[in-house]
Amino acid sequence: MSAGEVAEARVADAVAGHWVDRIAxxxxxxxxxxxxxxRPIGWWLLLLPCWWSAALAATHAGLPWPDPRHLLLFLVGAVAMRGAGSTYNDIADRDLDAQVARTRSRPLPSGQVGPRAAAAFLAAQAFLGFLVLVQFDAFAIRVGICSLVPVAIYPFMKRVMPMPQLVLGLAFAWGALMGxxxxxxxxGAPALLLYAGAIAWVIGYDTIYAVQDIEDDEIAGIRSSARLFGDRVRLAVGSCYGASVALIAAAAYGAGAGLLGYLGIAAFAAHLGRQVLRLRGRDGRGALALFRSNRGAGLILFAGLAADTVNQGWPG
Known part of the structure; x- marks a missing residue:
């Protein structure tokens, strides 16, 4: 394969017609x-708990809206750290990825990027994430640094535990603490409840995502919650989503949320329920679409929480 052909090799589950493949x-x-x-869904799912937390914190503090500066910093940081985490994951998993149909087209197993170049790229992205983190105060910086623990161990969990999605949840839900x-x-208690609810949400949606790889994971010996739950995957995802909604509602109550916040939670719950009803075991294409729809679910929740903040905090 020529250098040009390597550069043209699109990853299997990327968004079709994305600008990366057309004009970069x-x-x-x-x-x-x-x-x-x-595949922007990843940084969206990392970002949304940050925004939920920022909105609930603003409500609790009696502010008229979430801090716009914080929302922007979380956006930049989510893109940078999603990239750094994915690069780290791909370096650790390059041999396993070569055995799975969906992942063997990724840059490392396909030979588009070498390990040393990937490591240098990882360092650059991590540095950008660090520059974002130091814009916050000392306490938030310490909380952000602690997120590196689950990030560091996650790639290896699929080799040793039946539900590595739990560790992924610890990492991807961390933003619920940051805002x-x-x-x-x-x-405080609302932040911890929101974090727990976001973890349950992550386990649910990543179980849906793992449905795509059940057959290849069985061959390669890769563990996942989709394999663990098997024919009970719909019940398992529904249970995770139910726990997520209950915990987020408890967080909203603790933060002093009002009607609009609870309406946002109800709409979020309805979206998740629709996912569960449409989920089919071993339907990889359908699972990917349902997984991606969680961006919409998370934005619905943020819109409700943010509108509630504006409604309660606006003078008069």
């Missing part, structure tokens, strides 16, 4: 794919 310079395309820029820490310079 060919030499940088493999690195953009390594950072998952062509509260950044605004209030502490953690």
């Amino acid at each position: 310079p060919r030499p940088v395309r493999p690195y953009l794919r390594l950072a998952r820029i062509d 509260w820490a950044a605004l209030l310079d502490r953690l």
